[in-house]
Amino acid sequence: MRQVVYEILTALPGQREGRVFKVRSPRNAFESAVAVAKIDDLHFHDLRHHFASHFMMRGGDLLALQKILGHASVTMTQKYAHLSPSYLRDAMDRTARTSSEFSTQVSTHEVECREVASGK
Secondary structure, three states, rough: OOOHHHHHHOOOOOOOOOOOOOOOOOHHHHHHHHHHHHOOOOOHHHHHHHHHHHHHHOOOOHHHHHHHHOOOOHHHHHHOOOOOOHHHHHHEEEEEEEOOHHHHHHHHHHHHHHHHHHOO
């Protein structure tokens, strides 16, 4: 449970013993809510994938995620951590060089090669 959720729940009035939610099965409650909302193709297990993906896209560590999800292998964790196409595009953009940076690097490299060739 995230700290912010814990703080919200502990700030609620009344006794704080027993279950947080007064349902026998969170899965059944979720599935009932999905049915009432008439949402197609959303399953309880999808929440794990959603959490894992957003955890990683917000800068989370893969090994930490493995422990949080309780996986024995990091390979299984990688199957859960889907990265969105826009996140991957942004990651590529963050590492892209501008044309001026590229030409400066090429020029510097050319100068270094000439110096090496001339014995400087």
